[in-house]
Amino acid sequence: MSQQTANGRIEIICGCMFSGKTEELIRRIRRVKIARQPFRLFTPSRDTRYGLNQVTSHSGSRLEAQTVRSISEVLNACHDVKVVAMDEIHFLDDPPERIVAACQQMADQGIRVLIATLDQDFRGEPFAAIALLMAVAERVDKLSAICVCCGAEATRSQRLINGHPAPADAPTLMLGGREMYEARCRACHIVPRS
Numbered sequence: 001m002s003q004q005t006a007n008g009r010i011e012i013i014c015g016c017m018f019s020g021k022t023e024e025l026i027r028r029i030r031r032v033k034i035a036r037q038p039f040r041l042f043t044p045s046r047d048t049r050y051g052l053n054q055v056t057s058h059s060g061s062r063l064e065a066q067t068v069r070s071i072s073e074v075l076n077a078c079h080d081v082k083v084v085a086m087d088e089i090h091f092l093d094d095p096p097e098r099i100v101a102a103c104q105q106m107a108d109q110g111i112r113v114l115i116a117t118l119d120q121d122f123r124g125e126p127f128a129a130i131a132l133l134m135a136v137a138e139r140v141d142k143l144s145a146i147c148v149c150c151g152a153e154a155t156r157s158q159r160l161i162n163g164h165p166a167p168a169d170a171p172t173l174m175l176g177g178r179e180m181y182e183a184r185c186r187a188c189h190i191v192p193r194s
């Protein structure tokens with residue numbers, strides 16, 4: 001292994017809504033900045049909750065980010081960096097295999113690839129790209145939140161429509177904050193199936 005590629009790795013920070021994924025991503029990027037390593041932070045252009053060109057955690061931390069629509073845009077913009085960080089990558093349009101191949105390629109080239117993402121959709125089903133990435137990653141941190149119903153450890157995102165659980169046939173991706181999502185445990189997570 002050459003010195004240049006020795007630092008290549010994939011790190012996944014995953015979990016449900018409100019589990020502090022973006023906060024942890026921002027914490028790791030702060031350390032990258034202190035180490036003066038060249039990095040670039042990307043966020044999907046579909047995630048516009050807090051305005052373009054910024055990654056913002058629910059607790060208010062923020063960092064400048066480049067918005068992208070596809071993983072190809074990330075690949076094209078990652079020359080001369082040591083660290084590539086991506087937030088909310090479940091929002092990218094690409095097929096799962098394409099996302100995994102791109103992350104592997106960057107890591108093989110010696111880049112530290114930092115990813116913060118949901119691991120499951122609102123039904124509790126895995127996002128395919130994330131499941132595959134977790135298998136090949138050097139490090140996976142699965143964060144949890146607290147169930148708003150019972151106070152247990154929450155691992156799932158409950159989607160609500162007018163205060164009621166969203167049905168299983170609702171669209172997989174819908175942007176929303178606390179008015180539309182709650183953190184819940186396995187027992188309290190409800191997905192009505194028609």
Ligand SMILES: [Zn+2]
Nearest residue numbers: 147150185188
């Ligand atoms: Zn619960």
